[in-house]
Amino acid sequence: MFIMKAIKGKLLDSGILIEREFEVRAIVACLLARGHALIEGVPGVAKTYTAKSIAKLLSLDFRRVQMTPDLLPSDIVGYYVFDQRTAEFRLRKGPIFTNILLVDEINRASPRTQSALLEAMQERQVTIEGQTLKLEEPFMVLATQNPIEMEGVFPLPEAQVDRFLAKIVTSYVSHKGFVELLRRVYEIEQAIENLEPVIPKEVVLEEIGRATEVRVDDAVLDYIASIVEETRVHPAVRLGGSPRAGIAMLKLAKAWAYLDERSYVIPDDVKAVAKLALVHRIILKPEYEIQGVTSEKVIESVLSKVPVPKP
Amino acid sequence: MKYLTVALALALLAAQIAQAELPRHTPGFPDVGSWQWLEEILRDPKLLEALRALAGAELSYRELLESFISRGSLPVDGVEGLSTPLGKDLEDIVAELGDPKLRALVEGIESGRVSQEELARALEHLDRLRASGALNLSSYVALLVGLADTLRERGLEVPQELLSRLGTALVELLNILQLGRAPRLAGAPTNPEPSLPRPEFRAPALELQLPALSVPWLPLDYALVALVAIAAVALALRVGAPRLPKLGWPRVRPSAAPTGAEEAGELDVVKLYWRAVELVSKATGTPREDHVTHREYLAKLSELVAEPLLDGFSELTRAYELYRYGGVRGSDVVELARAAYTRVVESLGRL
Numbered sequence: 048m049f050i051m052k053a054i055k056g057k058l059l060d061s062g063i064l065i066e067r068e069f070e071v072r073a074i075v076a077c078l079l080a081r082g083h084a085l086i087e088g089v090p091g092v093a094k095t096y097t098a099k100s101i102a103k104l105l106s107l108d109f110r111r112v113q114m115t116p117d118l119l120p121s122d123i124v125g126y127y128v129f130d131q132r133t134a135e136f137r138l139r140k141g142p143i144f145t146n147i148l149l150v151d152e153i154n155r156a157s158p159r160t161q162s163a164l165l166e167a168m169q170e171r172q173v174t175i176e177g178q179t180l181k182l183e184e185p186f187m188v189l190a191t192q193n194p195i196e197m198e199g200v201f202p203l204p205e206a207q208v209d210r211f212l213a214k215i216v217t218s219y220v221s222h223k224g225f226v227e228l229l230r231r232v233y234e235i236e237q238a239i240e241n242l243e244p245v246i247p248k249e250v251v252l253e254e255i256g257r258a259t260e261v262r263v264d265d266a267v268l269d270y271i272a273s274i275v276e277e278t279r280v281h282p283a284v285r286l287g288g289s290p291r292a293g294i295a296m297l298k299l300a301k302a303w304a305y306l307d308e309r310s311y312v313i314p315d316d317v318k319a320v321a322k323l324a325l326v327h328r329i330i331l332k333p334e335y336e337i338q339g340v341t342s343e344k345v346i347e348s349v350l351s352k353v354p355v356p357k358p
Numbered sequence: 359m360k361y362l363t364v365a366l367a368l369a370l371l372a373a374q375i376a377q378a379e380l381p382r383h384t385p386g387f388p389d390v391g392s393w394q395w396l397e398e399i400l401r402d403p404k405l406l407e408a409l410r411a412l413a414g415a416e417l418s419y420r421e422l423l424e425s426f427i428s429r430g431s432l433p434v435d436g437v438e439g440l441s442t443p444l445g446k447d448l449e450d451i452v453a454e455l456g457d458p459k460l461r462a463l464v465e466g467i468e469s470g471r472v473s474q475e476e477l478a479r480a481l482e483h484l485d486r487l488r489a490s491g492a493l494n495l496s497s498y499v500a501l502l503v504g505l506a507d508t509l510r511e512r513g514l515e516v517p518q519e520l521l522s523r524l525g526t527a528l529v530e531l532l533n534i535l536q537l538g539r540a541p542r543l544a545g546a547p548t549n550p551e552p553s554l555p556r557p558e559f560r561a562p563a564l565e566l567q568l569p570a571l572s573v574p575w576l577p578l579d580y581a582l583v584a585l586v587a588i589a590a591v592a593l594a595l596r597v598g599a600p601r602l603p604k605l606g607w608p609r610v611r612p613s614a615a616p617t618g619a620e621e622a623g624e625l626d627v628v629k630l631y632w633r634a635v636e637l638v639s640k641a642t643g644t645p646r647e648d649h650v651t652h653r654e655y656l657a658k659l660s661e662l663v664a665e666p667l668l669d670g671f672s673e674l675t676r677a678y679e680l681y682r683y684g685g686v687r688g689s690d691v692v693e694l695a696r697a698a699y700t701r702v703v704e705s706l707g708r709l
Contacts, residue, residue: 262683262684262685264682264683264685266682266683267683309684310684311683311684311685312683313651313652313653313679313683314651314652315651315653315654318651350649351649352649353649354648354649355648355649355650355651355652356682357648358628358629358631358632358682
């Protein structure tokens with residue numbers, strides 16, 4: 048719980064991030080669940096700021112990659128260079144060898160480069176020139192993407208989207224929050240620049256361990272499975288949730304309960320994380336998509352249909 | 359004569375065994391099953407009417423209910439409930455309410471000039487008063503009883519809708535007041551709220567209750583033969599029944615071991631929660647839908663009900679969550695649930 052309290056105190060209560068409590072909590076939940084987060088939102092809604100400020104508070108190695116169409120896979124994972132002095136090939140590790148990797152505008156990279164992230168995200172290892180290298184724990188990819196632009200972007204393939212434990216959709220702040228932001232803009236910019244790490248790596252690893260020990264009743268497992276199965280039979284859905292979607296829900300629900308200072312999961316946790324875990328894993332039928340049906344609406348409809356555990 | 363005495367003793371024994379039932383509920387908590395027969399009668403207007411007719415043609419509905427109360431079948435003694443309004447005249451209750459429509463209806467009935475349509479409208483008006491909270495449940499029951507009796511006395515037909523409403527209201531009252539009569543295990547944790555009546559635990563199946571056999575017009579020989587035959591049938595039924603493992607007095611006693619009693623109590627944390635949900639749903643008209651979680655339901659209720667009901671239900675929800683999802687076992691959570699349930703029932707009784 049220390050992580051959340053520290054982040055809340057430094058970023059939310061101090062007003063550095065305005066009306067971003069859910070996003071912050073979701074990112075921390077992903078970290079505790081040993082998953083990766085995809086933050087999606089229109090330009091200018093503090094996606095990068097949110098990710099960057101959280102990463103800066105953690106005493107972990109942090110790298111940032113700005114994705115561009117001409118970025119190569121080797122620019123991310125690394126490559127071998129020939130050292131003329133020693134007459135040997137020497138590995139120059141890419142930015143992926145870190146704890147927190149902020150991949151900004153991930154959909155601007157070519158599919159080839161995006162795929163370079165696949166192995167690292169799933170297996171927590173990279174292979175360069177046939178040599179497999181383990182990544183250090185904890186390892187988390189925080190990626191941002193802009194859903195509006197259509198030119199010069201490469202939508203993430205389903206397989207890669209599925210690698211993200213959660214997709215966090217951010218939106219505009221309220222009018223009151225907006226005015227507050229305008230009033231304190233210089234102060235906030237300065238505060239983000241001056242953020243110092245306050246959460247030791249040991250604490251992060253310890254809390255990740257504790258979050259996995261959160262108790263889950265069989266009835267809650269049954270509830271999760273029923274929700275995922277219901278997404279598959281929904282009339283508006285072409286492809287519903289996979290078993291991996293259920294696993295993501297479970298992991299996130301455990302982390303969510305932990306952040307609530309509880310040692311057990313309740314159905315409310317499952318409901319709270321359902322959109323985070325499922326929204327990017329559901330593919331709608333085009334005819335429904337044209338009518339304005341969204342994955343969020345489908346999930347809401349599923350949650351209002353699936354009974355919670357009884358008695 | 360010696361054999362006759364033995365046969366008689368055997369017959370009495372067999373009759374007792376046949377009557378005796380194992381406690382199917384958790385000792386120390388309401389035996390919901392034992393009221394089911396009454397609920398069934400109350401829910402069916404025809405059965406209620408048949409029962410009144412059986413009890414005696416001149417018996418009024420009020421007398422019928424009073425006989426239920428005096429026999430302990432309707433558990434309102436000791437709890438402020440039906441007794442007070444039932445003891446009043448219909449005119450007094452209507453005068454207290456000060457509702458002109460009801461006064462006009464009573465006057466119409468008194469003069470024998472009321473139609474079935476007017477009665478139906480009046481019953482709907484009563485329902486609205488009840489729903490708005492202007493009329494509490496006990497007064498509602500007393501009004502219905504008074505109306506039924508007045509109609510009967512004036513030789514008018516008592517509509518089925520009236521009896522049906524009466525039965526439903528009585529069942530509701532019965533449900534709310536059940537805890538007031540809940541027997542408790544000796545040595546069970548004491549109730550933190552001393553104002554709530556809690557009779558001492560009496561295991562119902564352990565008492566010998568000899569059946570009354572006073573049939574003066576039946577010759578003794580025939581009576582004995584009949585008794586032996588009944589005893590044989592009862593014994594045969596008993597042997598075939600899977601509930602009792604062997605013949606003899608029921609040997610099941612409330613477990614004195616703390617673990618057994620604890621387990622029984624723990625099981626009731628979930629039962630108590632759902633029982634409270636049922637009661638609160640009826641009282642507020644807000645059922646807990648299948649997809650709604652316990653916390654969501656509590657949040658919904660917090661907009662509808664006030665203290666102390668909300669506080670009690672909130673505590674019960676917490677106990678349910680700890681037990682159901684947290685796997686928390688122990689006397690603390692059981693005691694928390696019991697105390698909270700008591701508060702919920704008491705609060706509902708005051709509505």
